[in-house]
Amino acid sequence: MFEDARADMTDVLGNKGAQLGEMQSIGIPIPPGFVISTRACVAYLKKKELPEELRREILVALRRVEEKVDKRFGDTGDPLLVSIRSGAPVSMPGMMDTILNLGLTDQTVKGLAEKSGSEWFAYDTYRRFLYMFGNIVLGVEEKQFDAILDVQKEREGVRLDQELSVEGLKKVVAEYKRLADMPQSPEQQLFMAVEAVFNSWNNKRARSYRKHQGLPDDVGTGVVVQTMVFGNFDDDSGTGVAFTRNPATGKKEFYGEFLVNAQGEDIVSGKRTPKPVNELRKVFPQAYRQLAEMADRVERHYRDMQDMEFTIQQGTLYILQTRTGKRTARAAVTIAVDMVKEKLISKNEALMRVSTEDIEKILHPVIAPGEQYTPLTRGLNASPGAATGVIVFDPEGAAALGKKGKKAILVREETTPDDIHGITAAQGVLTARGGITSHAAVVARGLGKPCVTGCDGLHINEDKGQCRIGDQAFREGDVITIDGSTGEVMQGELTLVPPSFAAETETFLSWADQVRRMGVRANAATVEGAQQALKQGAEGIGLCRTERMFNAPDRLPIVRDMILAQDRKERMEALDKLLPLQKGDFKEILRTMSPRPVTIRLLDIPLHEFLPSQEELLQELNYLKDFDAAVRSLQEIPSISRVLDPELHVYLPSVEKFMEELTNDKYHALSEKLLREKSVLLDKVRSLEEVNPMLGHRGVRLGITYPEIYDMQIRAVYEAAAELLKEGVEVLPEIMIPQVCTAQELKWAHRRVRTIAREVEGRYGVKVPIKFGSMIEVVRACMRAGKLSEIAEFFSFGTNDLSQATFSFSREDAEKKFLPLYNQRKILQDNPFSVIDRKGVVRLMKIAMEWGKKTRPDLKVGVCGEHGGDPYSIHIFHGIGVDYVSCSPFRVPIARLAAAQATLKEEENRRRGVEPED
């Protein structure tokens, strides 16, 4: 009997039986029943015969069920009907057989009809039983049953089963019975059904499932025999679904829906409109009270939000199932936080209840507050968050761009299930048709992608690769921005920032901060980035890329002058102009982050990245030459304006002015000057060209070749820090050297830092508290870690470059050429540039950390590659003792949670004596 079963008896009773016992034990009104043990199954399978004793025990149990529900099995007045289900120790969903409505015979069906007041219901139920029994127990093919039903429907001229007449059903029943020797004794039915479930343990489906899942073949299945209850028994019956809390918002409120005189499938089908569960209070007040009490009870028992299926038969409430309820990401956080407040769960449990994917979904980016824009049009706000990307009309295109790491917005009439790969790969979805429950909306919400649907202002001409949004024409590849929170669609790329947190998210993440061992910093190179970093809870900046500052429009011309300098003097002149600008950057970032650490990486990228490409320059040169030739021929033609290409108007304010300039030779001088300049630039670009730029003249190699550049940067850091200190602003800058592969390089850089430190500190009269460290992104640096840490106070693993070097993969090339095939063929499980490679790169990291700490036991170790924001990688980093990760501000909250979960998981493993994986 269920009342004797408990959740921890799955071995003997199977999972389903044990769970039913557990529910029963806490007083949940489940339809009564009992379980036949797995041991009986194993014994049966050996002899292929139900032992007499087992038969007796089954009947004894059945008697007790009869007593509980006050019905008799085989009673022609009010017959007890039961379901027979398999239930293995480990759930094997859909693998084995189930028989419902067992106990119906030609006699009992009449009692059912009378009691329920519906002959149709009774015969339909009988028909269904015969179908299942005949098929599963007696092996009659399904199509034989179907044929009989189809013939009858044709006879009556109806399309649906429900439209059949009672007489028709009776005819069908009669014909079904003729298909096989259907036993008219309920007890015989029961024994045969139990045998059939036992046998289903060894059917082909079940065997291959177990093989696939690595489950043992010799444990057998339990059999659950349970009273049938019918929500469609009469008007005093009904059925419904209830959540113990709102699964959308997480709010603590009774949530769900129900239908009177209906079966579960009536709710799903949508034929009848279900009512909110609260209205149950009016219809079945007692059942409602009981249900509400049950909701409270199951939550307290299972310590999580529950999703309950219930049925009311003739006024009596039955809970058919309760399970942990699915919820949105936002609800997950709210429920976790609330349950801690309600003392239902601990903070640590709460932290394990919300996944990093949930946090990622909550943190849909939004359009930066300062952005100025006018929407092109507006649709329905179907899934929150903003997204920007190029227009793509087909899912394949979106998927292809996604693989390349490009951002796309899938723009479609409406989406279908076939489009799922495109939606997954896209940044967001924009559809012309469909509501907020359309396919696109539902899928996008599930994936946490911004989505705008039902956008009337959108007209797509896919064949031409064009569309209109509002009044404007776009082609595939043009960039737009959508805001799924407002439904707005904008032209071009708007700056997106992470959203502000809801209060409970703040609370939740603050708990993560209390738990985690690893620090979380952000990668940021601007004041705005630093502000975002703070807002997302970063404890500092782990990577401030100074080349970003070089690339700013007001700097680039000076940087180019520096590169094109003919000698040290010219180079120094350019650097002298850069110094105050860079100092200003550092000052504002350090001020924003005060008193937190800011790790400033000196220039890393090769110089040619600051110059236009050869192709660009060649094109420009050719253009200049062509233009020159065009001008010469123009001069020979009297009526210029007729000949002039409209494109040229862009370059020329007016034809008259143009001709004027031509006549006074200004043009020629200009043209020649330009040609000369571009040629010089082209020569420089050619001289800087590299066969393998990833392994080229960059990082500290560049620093050593042009010491003036690093000197300027070091001086900018020191002066910025010194000036802030004099203002009373606490600062903690850290200088980090990129691409280090020998101790000599680091010593060289350290000497320059000390020299400039002495000079600046002397000049300002303050002591600047700077730390000095090394990027570890070259394999040799790992091998030399013990030597490097003599000088470096911290290591920061640049896992992007380190992964490239470890695999000898160029990321750009590999992701285009062979990584997809490698992942598909399982030669590599993951893309090592997204998920850290545990077996290779991490081993190198461990060696580097071990050797580095041997020399300097208090060496700080961080990770500032892209992997610093990936939850799985964060677990790995935690496991090898990394001190902090640094990632994009967007991913800081994810990292905070992942780091906390890693700590908790480690503690749990320690408790359970689980060794960490190598």
Place this chain on the structure above:
Amino acid sequence: MFEDARADMTDVLGNKGAQLGEMQSIGIPIPPGFVISTRACVAYLKKKELPEELRREILVALRRVEEKVDKRFGDTGDPLLVSIRSGAPVSMPGMMDTILNLGLTDQTVKGLAEKSGSEWFAYDTYRRFLYMFGNIVLGVEEKQFDAILDVQKEREGVRLDQELSVEGLKKVVAEYKRLADMPQSPEQQLFMAVEAVFNSWNNKRARSYRKHQGLPDDVGTGVVVQTMVFGNFDDDSGTGVAFTRNPATGKKEFYGEFLVNAQGEDIVSGKRTPKPVNELRKVFPQAYRQLAEMADRVERHYRDMQDMEFTIQQGTLYILQTRTGKRTARAAVTIAVDMVKEKLISKNEALMRVSTEDIEKILHPVIAPGEQYTPLTRGLNASPGAATGVIVFDPEGAAALGKKGKKAILVREETTPDDIHGITAAQGVLTARGGITSHAAVVARGLGKPCVTGCDGLHINEDKGQCRIGDQAFREGDVITIDGSTGEVMQGELTLVPPSFAAETETFLSWADQVRRMGVRANAATVEGAQQALKQGAEGIGLCRTERMFNAPDRLPIVRDMILAQDRKERMEALDKLLPLQKGDFKEILRTMSPRPVTIRLLDIPLHEFLPSQEELLQELNYLKDFDAAVRSLQEIPSISRVLDPELHVYLPSVEKFMEELTNDKYHALSEKLLREKSVLLDKVRSLEEVNPMLGHRGVRLGITYPEIYDMQIRAVYEAAAELLKEGVEVLPEIMIPQVCTAQELKWAHRRVRTIAREVEGRYGVKVPIKFGSMIEVVRACMRAGKLSEIAEFFSFGTNDLSQATFSFSREDAEKKFLPLYNQRKILQDNPFSVIDRKGVVRLMKIAMEWGKKTRPDLKVGVCGEHGGDPYSIHIFHGIGVDYVSCSPFRVPIARLAAAQATLKEEENRRRGVEPED
């Protein structure tokens, strides 16, 4: 006294003093003398005063010398003269002072004149003594002495010192004495000179030398006081140099030259022609016999060929110095081998006596026997061996090309000492002037570079960057080949091969083979290469690069078809054509190497390397278009031949034929076809383009993408081996997979090998004994070594790629952009692509070997990078337990010796308890 001194007393007596004692002890007739100890020097330097006791001891020793030579110090009849030399425990050549002819005074000079029979000799000697003593002991400036001498020479109207009259010398002596207070007591002279030598320990030169060499400052110098002997004393005197064996050939013969009545400098100056030392037999028969006996004695004592300086004074032989004689590389081998036969030294000692540089010098390449050529001209065969390279007229150009790894021939009128960097960098030297003892010849021989001098057929116009050789015009950058063994100069690049060995080299290297632990294989991809490998003593082929076979002119079009294939079927067609060709290659190589192992590496390089470059194709396309346009305009001009650019003649057999083709439109069809083909090719090339080709789509990554290619290669290996086995030829092929970074890749390749093995072995009915292994050239492979060796039976370190990945240096870029600076600044000691990086790459190798052998203790480990032929790297590889190295056939003999020396060095270190470096 020398007789009390021994070689192991250098600490107390200084090196020179101890060596003199050693010579004395084995009965070599050295001029008698004694040594003042370094301790006396240290004591003196503290007090700056010669203690009374030391003075007494010096005089006692001097008395004993007087007795030995039967002359008296200060004797006016036949005075004893001595030299005073410094001699520190560690030799400091030229750093401290020497005084000769001490003991001459106004009185004793007369006795010297009388005894030698030459007043001139006596006063010249006195003059020299005064100069040295005045300068070194009394601090008179050299120019003051020189001025006096010059005035006297002017007075007498002579140019050389030797032309002065006796009277003139006497005047000079008188004036020299006036420059300072020259002591006329020989004993006072002696004490003052000793003090001066003691003080010279602390002169500026000596101090800075010690600092530079890391020598201690507090040990002091010894002082050697030795009887002067004069080869120019009279006609019964003479001087000479003798080698105990021929230093050019190594032949065991008494070798050297002498002059009667002459000083050592007379031999060097070349004024008088010395006579061969054998003629001494006639002139001074007794001295000759004694000298010959001494030659034998010193060789037996020092166990190496000696270079002796001797002087005969008045019939008595004195050996002034004996030291290990310099010798040519060829002589080094011959002497080492002969001395073993003579039981003077052991084989192991012989192996340490010849350097790998010597072997390298002996192994000058020669022009391959099969090459057909006609010399342009012929000069003098100044330094043996052949070389090929581009013509460079200036040493700077040669040095610049050398840095880029390009081969140059320095072509010059004649060379001067300023050109040394160019000669060092060049492959060989060709000069228009100079004999076989000219600067170019001597330097080239020393460096072991081929050289042709005195080439009358060479006329250089350096300003125009042109030259004529024989009847032909050349420009800088054109390729020539010179043969320094014949003096011939050829146009273009001829194939060079290593020379055949002299018999003693064979013997010598066979001893190396007996000693060395590491195997030595060669890298070869052709039958010719395999033959060379065998000839040079390789024990197998360690790297057979299959792409070399793909690049052969008869294969390349098929390979291109394969790359351009639209589908698998087309690709298979091309591969089916390649299979028999590749099988043929393998068969011949395996047959040549039978029964030795041949490691065949499957295709490694990216596909685009088989296609022309984008630039080439664009140029071709442009050319085609331009040509097309030119043809069109040509057609409109009646007289074609006048317009046609002479360059076009190269492309067109004749103008008539050309026009004919134009008229029948053949040309247009061809032109269009070409344009189309080139465009298709260009598209493919663009699609294969990579940002970082070194880290790109190559090796096993390519194999997995296009399995048909590896299948074809594996099949070719198996079929070749099977066919040979059926012929009864023993074979040992090894299949090696390049660029492996995961165990899955290796498993994949191994599955294909097994599948094809079964198929081929079944078909041929033989079992093919193939080994399967992995290149280890990706860092991750090192980290996964323990997993890889589950499948791989051997590892072969590709140290070129592994070094690139470990440093994150692209070799091509690094050597151009920053490696020279890194070496110059000592950030890196060596170029890690020439000399293996002990601290980084070798650590990775050690980890890989340790982990690999944990799984498979009998794992074979080889090195097939360029480092496999570098002696220092070979020592390192030996130290970490590598089983074999594989290098270019040219370097196999070097590797054989280096491997032997590594073994011997290791044994010696073990004996001496020296720990290997980490």
